[in-house]
Amino acid sequence: MNRDEPGGVKQAPEMRYSIIVPAYNEERFLPATLQALSRAMAAVPGAGEIIVVDNNSSDHTATVAREHGARVVFEAINQISRARNAGAAMARGPYLVFVDADTLVGPDTLRLALDALGGGAICGGGARVSMNHPKRLPHAAVAAWNFVSRHSRLAAGCFLFCRRDAFEAIGGFSLKVYASEEIWLSVALGRWGRVREQQFVILDRAVSTSGRKIDWFSPGAIAKQVLIFLVFPLAVRSKRFCGAWYTRPNDNGG
Numbered sequence: 001m002n003r004d005e006p007g008g009v010k011q012a013p014e015m016r017y018s019i020i021v022p023a024y025n026e027e028r029f030l031p032a033t034l035q036a037l038s039r040a041m042a043a044v045p046g047a048g049e050i051i052v053v054d055n056n057s058s059d060h061t062a063t064v065a066r067e068h069g070a071r072v073v074f075e076a077i078n079q080i081s082r083a084r085n086a087g088a089a090m091a092r093g094p095y096l097v098f099v100d101a102d103t104l105v106g107p108d109t110l111r112l113a114l115d116a117l118g119g120g121a122i123c124g125g126g127a128r129v130s131m132n133h134p135k136r137l138p139h140a141a142v143a144a145w146n147f148v149s150r151h152s153r154l155a156a157g158c159f160l161f162c163r164r165d166a167f168e169a170i171g172g173f174s175l176k177v178y179a180s181e182e183i184w185l186s187v188a189l190g191r192w193g194r195v196r197e198q199q200f201v202i203l204d205r206a207v208s209t210s211g212r213k214i215d216w217f218s219p220g221a222i223a224k225q226v227l228i229f230l231v232f233p234l235a236v237r238s239k240r241f242c243g244a245w246y247t248r249p250n251d252n253g254g
Helices: 030-042 061-067 080-090 107-118 137-152 164-169 181-195 212-216 219-231 233-237
Strands: 015-023 047-054 071-074 095-099 122-131 159-163 199-209
Touching (some): 030 047, 047 080, 095 107, 107 122, 122 164, 159 164, 164 181, 219 233
Parallel strands (some): 015 095, 122 199
Antiparallel strands (some): 095 159, 122 159
16 A cells, blocks of 8 residues: 655555566567566566666567566677676566566466465476467476476576575676576576575466477578587587577677
8 A cells, every 4th residue: 555655645555576578689579578568567466677688689579568567778799698687677566577579477477476476485487388379389398498497496487486685696698608597597596595494486487489480490500409408518608509589580799
């Protein structure tokens, strides 16, 4: 409930959480993501905000974000870690939720994440992933990821939540990598939490992601990308070898 300040001016409600959406040329997928987030936020208690980080887009990403009521932050260097960190730096809530621009989050998932952080025994976590795509092979890959995620306690980048103090204590997302930044953060948060008897968890709820890379790249190109990381894990430190994360149809990858 808002309390009146002297003079009859109402104080803004205290911010409970901030949702951060990194976005590079996302005008196509962003509206559905922001609409789903708005519905989810309306169904959970406490004030929240959406911050869209325009990661040097050449389309109307920033305009679309503003039209849907999001705060917009600009990050000129095209790197997912930098975009996520830029949003976190502007966040006003003690709880941070990172959502990809092509991911739909339901009210139950958001509520569980915020309640988990509010309970004091959990420092962060993720959720299961489902994919909205007609092909069968991507669903098998997602099922394999969900198994690894649950047993290794690694969050997918499309949905990751954490306490802000924990995020700041570990230095945020690593600027040394151009992909897999969510894996490094999951490990660091888990380590931070264990010292404080807090857990990093994977919720038994799913968020829905588009699987758009299946449409953008050929099976051969995807297999090549996976093979590079399997043979040369440190390739994630070079943007050159992370094209699947930085290339959009009809552009040059930023």
